[in-house]
Amino acid sequence: MLIDEVEIIARAGDGGAGLVAFSKQMKMHAPTGGDGGAGGDLYVEGVSDLNVLNQYRNQKEFSAEKGKPGGQNRRHGADGEDVVLKVPVGTIVYKLETILDAPEEFTRKQAEGRFPFEVTEVDQRILVARGGKGGKGNAEFRSSRKTSPEYAQKGLAGEAFKVRLELRLIADIGLIGLPNVGKSSLLNELTPKAAAKVANYEFTTLEPNLGAYWVTGADWERDKPVILADIPGLIEGAAEGKGLGHKFLRHIERTKVLFHCVAADSADPVADYKAIRAELTKYNPELMKKEEYLFVTRTDTVSPESVAKTVKAMMKLNKRITAISIYDDESLDSVRSLLDEITE
Ligand SMILES: Nc1nc2c(ncn2[C@@H]2O[C@H](COP(=O)(O)OP(=O)(O)OP(=O)(O)O)[C@@H](O)[C@H]2O)c(=O)[nH]1
Numbered sequence: 194m195l196i197d198e199v200e201i202i203a204r205a206g207d208g209g210a211g212l213v214a215f216s217k218q219m220k221m222h223a224p225t226g227g228d229g230g231a232g233g234d235l236y237v238e239g240v241s242d243l244n245v246l247n248q249y250r251n252q253k254e255f256s257a258e259k260g261k262p263g264g265q266n267r268r269h270g271a272d273g274e275d276v277v278l279k280v281p282v283g284t285i286v287y288k289l290e291t292i293l294d295a296p297e298e299f300t301r302k303q304a305e306g307r308f309p310f311e312v313t314e315v316d317q318r319i320l321v322a323r324g325g326k327g328g329k330g331n332a333e334f335r336s337s338r339k340t341s342p343e344y345a346q347k348g349l350a351g352e353a354f355k356v357r358l359e360l361r362l363i364a365d366i367g368l369i370g371l372p373n374v375g376k377s378s379l380l381n382e383l384t385p386k387a388a389a390k391v392a393n394y395e396f397t398t399l400e401p402n403l404g405a406y407w408v409t410g411a412d413w414e415r416d417k418p419v420i421l422a423d424i425p426g427l428i429e430g431a432a433e434g435k436g437l438g439h440k441f442l443r444h445i446e447r448t449k450v451l452f453h454c455v456a457a458d459s460a461d462p463v464a465d466y467k468a469i470r471a472e473l474t475k476y477n478p479e480l481m482k483k484e485e486y487l488f489v490t491r492t493d494t495v496s497p498e499s500v501a502k503t504v505k506a507m508m509k510l511n512k513r514i515t516a517i518s519i520y521d522d523e524s525l526d527s528v529r530s531l532l533d534e535i536t537e
């Protein structure tokens with residue numbers, strides 16, 4: 194299951210306290226207390242794995258390390274370690290609540306302006322909660338008038354927020370068509386990791402499945418995969434909310450390209466195609482402008498003559514047409530070549 198929304202608590206580390214200490218050797222009672230270290234920050238960082246939000250289903254709270262207190266002889270306390278939470282690219286971080294449960298002696302500064310924000314690129318690191326500053330040790334407070342200050346600062350509290358991580362599908366290609374035409378099967382062939390559920394009945398897919406396709410010769414370090422979204426089957430009336438369609442048509446509004454699947458063994462493939470196009474138009478006429486590729490699927494279930502006839506009829510509707518079967522590797526290779534080509 195694709196987890197696309199989680200709520201977590203993100204805490205930065207508190208700053209370490211400054212120390213009050215005096216030199217024992219000197220008669221002057223010189224202050225030598227060091228500063229506390231800064232608390233660690235908490236960041237989110239973009240990754241291409243779309244399933245990483247799953248890990249936040251169980252663990253709900255994440256804290257960066259506290260800064261260490263200052264030491265003798267002006268020794269600076271160590272800074273706390275940062276925490277970096279991986280999120281899929283396309284995740285939006287919303288602030289739900291500012292958590293103010295730090296001990297009272299902490300002065301708290303809270304940044305409110307940073308939310309919401311979207312993580313749009315792999316390796317992009319964005320600050321969620323800033324660690325508290327360390328307190329100054331008493332050595333810092335020495336002055337000509339006050340040569341032996343007996344006070345030091347506490348560290349500042351780290352920021353803490355309850356946030357919602359929401360993944361918006363940023364798919365490049367949307368797989369559409371009537372139920373049971375083999376959309377999820379095609380996704381699994383092209384992107385085996387997607388492991389979408391496939392079964393011989395309508396509405397097997399209840400929520401979108403995403404797959405990451407790496408074009409042939411892609412550089413994993415540098416390139417991004419092409420994201421395919423397989424959405425639940427559409428039916429007549431989808432635009433008015435029938436079936437599961439309406440909710441998911443929203444997702445294909447953001448794709449650049451549509452892969453429209455029509456089953457070769459349908460009683461009337463042309464009517465199927467037109468029905469889906471009609472729903473898309475009703476929902477949002479802009480969808481008609483998307484680049485659409487047509488796939489006549491499940492070709493192994495009918496005779497080659499029948500496939501040829503269907504392809505010929507459908508050519509009139511869309512010339513970018515490919516006949517495929519998940520049991521015909523050559524046909525799947527032609528889809529892969531197509532993907533390589535259109536995503537160049
Ligand atoms: N013979 C044959 N069966 C196929 C092929 N592609 C898919 N199927 C079968 O068709 C049925 C439906 O496949 P799915 O991939 O679940 O179809 P879907 O379009 O995702 O269906 P929904 O999720 O309900 O919209 C399953 O039983 C598949 O095994 C194919 O190329 N040949």
Ligand SMILES: [Mg+2]
Binds near residue numbers: 376377378390397426
């Ligand atoms: Mg499906």
